[in-house]
Structures are given as C-alpha cells and as structure tokens.
Amino acid sequence: MIVLYVGFMNNIVSSFPSPAMGRPRAFDMETVIARTVPVFREYGYAGASIDRLKTATGLTAGSLYKAFTDKRGVFEAAFTHYVKQRRQDLAARLLKASTGRERIAESLRFYLEAASGFEGRQGCLVLASLIEATTLDGALHERLSDTLATNRAALITMLREGLQDGSIRAELPIEASADLLLSLLQGFRAVGKLHDPGDHDALIGMSLKILD
Amino acid sequence: MIVLYVGFMNNIVSSFPSPAMGRPRAFDMETVIARTVPVFREYGYAGASIDRLKTATGLTAGSLYKAFTDKRGVFEAAFTHYVKQRRQDLAARLLKASTGRERIAESLRFYLEAASGFEGRQGCLVLASLIEATTLDGALHERLSDTLATNRAALITMLREGLQDGSIRAELPIEASADLLLSLLQGFRAVGKLHDPGDHDALIGMSLKILD
DNA sequence: TGACTTAGGAAATGATCGTTCTCTATGTTG
DNA sequence: CAACATAGAGAACGATCATTTCCTAAGTCA
Incomplete structure (x- = not known):
C-alpha cells in the first residue's frame, strides 16, 4: 500500500499492519514446506500439480496460495528448504x-x-x-x-x-x-x-x- | 482382425490389408520423429505437450495420433531414435x-x-x-x-x-x-x-x- | 464489544492437457 | 470406375491445470 499524504503518524503506522494481525495460521509453515519437497523431487516442477501439493500438505488451494502466492512460490520454498537441509546434514557428517x-x-x-x-x-x-x-x-x-x-x-x-x-x-x-x-x-x-x-x-x- | 473361418484364401489375405493400402503418408516418419526429439529433451515427458509436438513437427494432432497412437508412442519413438543416433555417433568416434x-x-x-x-x-x-x-x-x-x-x-x-x-x-x-x-x-x-x-x-x- | 485483518474452505474460472471424432482427400485393388 | 482403406485437418471432448473468488471463521487491537 502506498500512502501519498497522511496528516498523522499513526495513520502511516496503521497502513503497515503488524504481522500478528488477522486470523493466525492453523499450520506450521516449516512442516508444510517439508511436505511439498518430496512432491517436487518425484515429479519435478512441471509434474508437481497443485492437487498433488494439496494432498501432500493437507491444505486447500486457497491456503496454499495465501501462504505462497503461487506454485512458483511453493517451489522456491521447497528448493530452499531442501538445499538447506542437505547442507546441514552434510556439514554434520563432515565433523x-x-x-x-x-x-x-x-x-x-x-x-x-x-x-x-x-x-x-x-x-x-x-x-x-x-x-x-x-x-x-x-x-x-x-x-x-x-x-x-x-x-x-x-x-x-x-x-x-x-x-x-x-x-x-x-x-x-x-x-x-x-x-x-x-x-x-x-x-x-x-x-x-x-x-x-x-x-x-x-x-x-x-x-x-x-x-x- | 481375427478370422475364425474363411472359405477362400484371398479373404484371409484381404483381412490383413497390405501397408500400401489407403492414402499414403505425406511426411517422412524418420524426419518427424527426429523433430520430436528436441522437444522431449528440453521439456521432458510431462512437459512435452501435444501442442509443442505439433509445432515442432508441423503435423496436426490427428496425424500425430494416427502415426503414433498416443503421446507415449511419440516418446517411445523419440527415445529409440535418440539412443540409436547417439550410439551410431559414438561408434563412429571410437573407430x-x-x-x-x-x-x-x-x-x-x-x-x-x-x-x-x-x-x-x-x-x-x-x-x-x-x-x-x-x-x-x-x-x-x-x-x-x-x-x-x-x-x-x-x-x-x-x-x-x-x-x-x-x-x-x-x-x-x-x-x-x-x-x-x-x-x-x-x-x-x-x-x-x-x-x-x-x-x-x-x-x-x-x-x-x-x-x- | 466492534472494527479490522488475515486464514480456511470450497466452488468457479479460463487455459491447457491428451485424445477422439468427423469429414474430406488420396491412394490401392479388383 | 467402384469399393476400400488410410491420411490430413481441425473442431470438439472431458479431464486436469494453475489461479481466483466468495464466504465464513478466528484472531488482534482500540
């Protein structure tokens, strides 16, 4: 949201609502991302349909899109999670x-x-x-x-x-x-x-x- | 077609029509198969849509299906062609x-x-x-x-x-x-x-x- | 408590998927 | 020439695709 002119400071603040506002998520982001990983691993980006991601996570399409914007966003989160996890595991091994x-x-x-x-x-x-x-x-x-x-x-x-x-x-x-x-x-x-x-x-x- | 009982020999022959019957193909199978290969290489099996295969070959969906039965058939032909070609090329190099x-x-x-x-x-x-x-x-x-x-x-x-x-x-x-x-x-x-x-x-x- | 904000759920959307159907064209065979 | 068989073209099919919309639920904040 872009505010062109606001008379009072609190108006500006209120135009950037705190992340604690609204109904809280009923699921753990990290858990959901982890559950999408195997779908992309097995089917690739193109083959990983929203339907498969829905059943893998237990979420509805609406929640999936609210949390990740689009399929690309889900993939990006999964990719990040996967690479991070693997690097951690390897680092532990290298000790x-x-x-x-x-x-x-x-x-x-x-x-x-x-x-x-x-x-x-x-x-x-x-x-x-x-x-x-x-x-x-x-x-x-x-x-x-x-x-x-x-x-x-x-x-x-x-x-x-x-x-x-x-x-x-x-x-x-x-x-x-x-x-x-x-x-x-x-x-x-x-x-x-x-x-x-x-x-x-x-x-x-x-x-x-x-x-x- | 299965013929259980036929009185004359020509009836049996005619029940297995020669490949020369009907309108001949207006395209060369080998050429068309070769043109589908890059599509599968770039997009994979799932990503290679019939539409992409149509534009790559210049054929219509009807002709594609008459020649290859289904998408799987196109892929199988492409795969065979690709492997055969690569082996020939490598064999020539190994001489x-x-x-x-x-x-x-x-x-x-x-x-x-x-x-x-x-x-x-x-x-x-x-x-x-x-x-x-x-x-x-x-x-x-x-x-x-x-x-x-x-x-x-x-x-x-x-x-x-x-x-x-x-x-x-x-x-x-x-x-x-x-x-x-x-x-x-x-x-x-x-x-x-x-x-x-x-x-x-x-x-x-x-x-x-x-x-x- | 009431205004506000986001999440959840499910149906609906338009695009694209693989596939089939219909019709016409073009060859072979008798 | 007539009968037959397959090819070509393109519209049409139902399924599935990613995405959006609408409505209700559930929190926070003043």
Missing part, C-alpha cells in the same frame, strides 16, 4: 572427517547414500531442477546456478584444506578436480533414480584416485 | 581409438562435447527420462533400464579390451569402474544443462586416473 581428503571421501559417501534405496528413487531436487532449467524463469535459474556454484566452492575449500594438511598433492589442479567431483556427485544421484550404487567403499576409493 | 583406454577417453570426450554449448543446454534424453523414471509406466521404465545397462556393458567391454591390450592394469575392478564412469558421464550431461564443462582434455586426463 568426523579430519583431513581435506577425508572430507571429500565423506561427501562422496553422503551422495552415494542419498542415491540409494528409497531416497535414491525419490531423487535429488537440485538435479530435477537442473533438467528443467531451460523451463524455469530467470530468478529460479540463477538460484539453481548459485546452488551449484556454492557446492563447487565447498569442494574447492575441501581440496585446499587437503593441500594444507598434506592429504592432497600440491600439483593437483583444484578447479578441474572440483568440476569433476561435482559431475560425479550429480551422476550418482542420476543413476540412483533407477538402481542402487554398488559397494560404496569401493566406489569412494576409486573416485579418490582422481586426487592422486 | 579412431586403438586401445581400450583410448576408447574410454574418446567416450568421455563424446559426452563432454554433448554437454557443451547448445547441445548441452538442450540436454540428454536419457537423463531427462531418468529423472521422470518413477512417473513412467513399467515398459518404458524397463526400456530405460535396458539402455543404461547397455551403456554400462559397452564400458565393461572397453575396459576388458584395455586389459587385453595392456592399456589398463589387470588388477582394476572392472564392474565398479564401469559404474563410476557411467555416473560420471551422466553427471557431465547434468551439469552441462547449466554450464559448459571446462578444459575437456584436462577433465579426461583426470577422469582416466580412475583406471590407474
């Missing part, structure tokens, strides 16, 4: 890794596990969005690009740590290694849509040879 | 490679090039189908699984050739190596939806360290 090489190994394991079983069949929301990248609008396209860039940056950080702690040889081209690992991780999730990856330890061991 | 290791290297290059530029942005039909795997019916799911299995088998063949010609060390676990390469190749296509891969030679060189 027990002491060297850069171990952190890379742990990241590989993290993705291999996500590519297995029910989780693997459900798929990766980032990968699913990647496939529909040309369909998404500019802002979402950039969000996706940023997400991938951040993942790449995280790999580069781990590689540099490896250089410092001596677990990775000094001559290794860092950027190219990160690119290769990034592709490999996404590839795990892609193949995991159909089949479980084989022996995780064996695959990790072989992957790490890239760093030799 | 100039003399050892197993060189054939692996050439395969990596083939995928890196496909992941670059316009081709990369258009995406891989196999990968796109992989993402929608849970949505596809049983038969298509199996076709997809077969395609991946055949690609894996091709990698195993190259690796075995490498064992024979001495370009790959004898102790290398073949199956696990093939799994890793398969994921890496799909990963190239995934990331290629957004960005061009970097220095191909560098990436190939690093990838081949998996085989050391």
Whole structure:
C-alpha cells in the first residue's frame, strides 16, 4: 500500500499492519514446506500439480496460495528448504572427517547414500531442477546456478584444506578436480533414480584416485 | 482382425490389408520423429505437450495420433531414435581409438562435447527420462533400464579390451569402474544443462586416473 | 464489544492437457 | 470406375491445470 499524504503518524503506522494481525495460521509453515519437497523431487516442477501439493500438505488451494502466492512460490520454498537441509546434514557428517581428503571421501559417501534405496528413487531436487532449467524463469535459474556454484566452492575449500594438511598433492589442479567431483556427485544421484550404487567403499576409493 | 473361418484364401489375405493400402503418408516418419526429439529433451515427458509436438513437427494432432497412437508412442519413438543416433555417433568416434583406454577417453570426450554449448543446454534424453523414471509406466521404465545397462556393458567391454591390450592394469575392478564412469558421464550431461564443462582434455586426463 | 485483518474452505474460472471424432482427400485393388 | 482403406485437418471432448473468488471463521487491537 502506498500512502501519498497522511496528516498523522499513526495513520502511516496503521497502513503497515503488524504481522500478528488477522486470523493466525492453523499450520506450521516449516512442516508444510517439508511436505511439498518430496512432491517436487518425484515429479519435478512441471509434474508437481497443485492437487498433488494439496494432498501432500493437507491444505486447500486457497491456503496454499495465501501462504505462497503461487506454485512458483511453493517451489522456491521447497528448493530452499531442501538445499538447506542437505547442507546441514552434510556439514554434520563432515565433523568426523579430519583431513581435506577425508572430507571429500565423506561427501562422496553422503551422495552415494542419498542415491540409494528409497531416497535414491525419490531423487535429488537440485538435479530435477537442473533438467528443467531451460523451463524455469530467470530468478529460479540463477538460484539453481548459485546452488551449484556454492557446492563447487565447498569442494574447492575441501581440496585446499587437503593441500594444507598434506592429504592432497600440491600439483593437483583444484578447479578441474572440483568440476569433476561435482559431475560425479550429480551422476550418482542420476543413476540412483533407477538402481542402487554398488559397494560404496569401493566406489569412494576409486573416485579418490582422481586426487592422486 | 481375427478370422475364425474363411472359405477362400484371398479373404484371409484381404483381412490383413497390405501397408500400401489407403492414402499414403505425406511426411517422412524418420524426419518427424527426429523433430520430436528436441522437444522431449528440453521439456521432458510431462512437459512435452501435444501442442509443442505439433509445432515442432508441423503435423496436426490427428496425424500425430494416427502415426503414433498416443503421446507415449511419440516418446517411445523419440527415445529409440535418440539412443540409436547417439550410439551410431559414438561408434563412429571410437573407430579412431586403438586401445581400450583410448576408447574410454574418446567416450568421455563424446559426452563432454554433448554437454557443451547448445547441445548441452538442450540436454540428454536419457537423463531427462531418468529423472521422470518413477512417473513412467513399467515398459518404458524397463526400456530405460535396458539402455543404461547397455551403456554400462559397452564400458565393461572397453575396459576388458584395455586389459587385453595392456592399456589398463589387470588388477582394476572392472564392474565398479564401469559404474563410476557411467555416473560420471551422466553427471557431465547434468551439469552441462547449466554450464559448459571446462578444459575437456584436462577433465579426461583426470577422469582416466580412475583406471590407474 | 466492534472494527479490522488475515486464514480456511470450497466452488468457479479460463487455459491447457491428451485424445477422439468427423469429414474430406488420396491412394490401392479388383 | 467402384469399393476400400488410410491420411490430413481441425473442431470438439472431458479431464486436469494453475489461479481466483466468495464466504465464513478466528484472531488482534482500540
């Protein structure tokens, strides 16, 4: 709301109502967003219909639109939630890794596990969005690009740590290694849509040879 | 049409009309199928609407359905065409490679090039189908699984050739190596939806360290 | 308490989805 | 030439799509 001229201060204040006004939500936003995530993971953006989102969340179309403006808004919230959650989980896993090489190994394991079983069949929301990248609008396209860039940056950080702690040889081209690992991780999730990856330890061991 | 009892031979023949009967098609099937491929590559199965397929092929909905029964039929033809074409192209490339290791290297290059530029942005039909795997019916799911299995088998063949010609060390676990390469190749296509891969030679060189 | 503001729920909206139908055109076969 | 069979074109079909609207419910605030 735009106020062109107001005589008294309280009129201006009242034109920006506090967020506590009106009937409060009967559901928890975080919970609802979490429930939309599997829908987008399984069906992608185009395939995730409002009807499916309704049944997944238990909300009516009206409430969904009041809370998220439109389908794009639901997707954006789901995407943010998914990426944040995964990063938290990975960060927790990385605590027990002491060297850069171990952190890379742990990241590989993290993705291999996500590519297995029910989780693997459900798929990766980032990968699913990647496939529909040309369909998404500019802002979402950039969000996706940023997400991938951040993942790449995280790999580069781990590689540099490896250089410092001596677990990775000094001559290794860092950027190219990160690119290769990034592709490999996404590839795990892609193949995991159909089949479980084989022996995780064996695959990790072989992957790490890239760093030799 | 099933004929239970027919007195004369020509009646049986006429009950199975020759394919030359009726008005002939005004378009070339192969050409039309080729034109549907980019639609599925860009939008996936769900996103490829009949309307988009109409404009891509220049056909009307009626002709499309007469030729392919339904949307699923169009997709199946496109998928078959795409896989066949890609395998032919790769096979031609592999002719100039003399050892197993060189054939692996050439395969990596083939995928890196496909992941670059316009081709990369258009995406891989196999990968796109992989993402929608849970949505596809049983038969298509199996076709997809077969395609991946055949690609894996091709990698195993190259690796075995490498064992024979001495370009790959004898102790290398073949199956696990093939799994890793398969994921890496799909990963190239995934990331290629957004960005061009970097220095191909560098990436190939690093990838081949998996085989050391 | 009464004015205000937002949420919930369900029906309604127009667009688009995949598919079918109808009619005409164009070939082959006897 | 007549009978037959399929193709082409486009309108029409019901289903589903994302979104909006309308009304009631449930809070806050003065």
